[in-house]
Amino acid sequence: ASIFGIKEDIPAVGMAPGDETMRIFLEHWGVLENLQKQKDVYFLPLLDENLFLETQILAKKLRSEGKNILLGLSPKKIVKALKFAEKNNIENIIIFGEQEAENNEFIIKNLITSKEKIFKI
Numbered sequence: 001a002s003i004f005g006i007k008e009d010i011p012a013v014g015m016a017p018g019d020e021t022m023r024i025f026l027e028h029w030g031v032l033e034n035l036q037k038q039k040d041v042y043f044l045p046l047l048d049e050n051l052f053l054e055t056q057i058l059a060k061k062l063r064s065e066g067k068n069i070l071l072g073l074s075p076k077k078i079v080k081a082l083k084f085a086e087k088n089n090i091e092n093i094i095i096f097g098e099q100e101a102e103n104n105e106f107i108i109k110n111l112i113t114s115k116e117k118i119f120k121i
Helices: 019-028 031-036 049-064 078-087 098-102
Strands: 041-046 068-075 092-095 105-110 116-120
Touching: 041 049, 041 078, 049 068, 049 098, 078 092, 098 105
Parallel strands: 041 068, 041 092
Antiparallel strands: 092 105, 105 116
16 A cells, blocks of 8 residues: 555555556556656657658757657657557647658647648748
């Protein structure tokens, strides 16, 4: 019981880790709340393996501006990147592929509103 922050002893035998027990533990320590608040996270997937270095540089630039960037390190197609962001409750995805690199720009798409905005690098 002490790992859950409970100070009193509870007589019990055995262990059965389940989803409800995990939820209680995560809520007690404030972790669950932090996991659910992913709207300030920007997912920057690696859409083209040839743009690995450029994607790293863009992530560094955006982080220096105070943005919380989740950087994909293995190449993903845009469809899989969008599914990853949705599955992980990430509201914003940064699109930086071959065409964007040629135009020296990137796109931030809000997955809730579907609005996109183009930014110059």
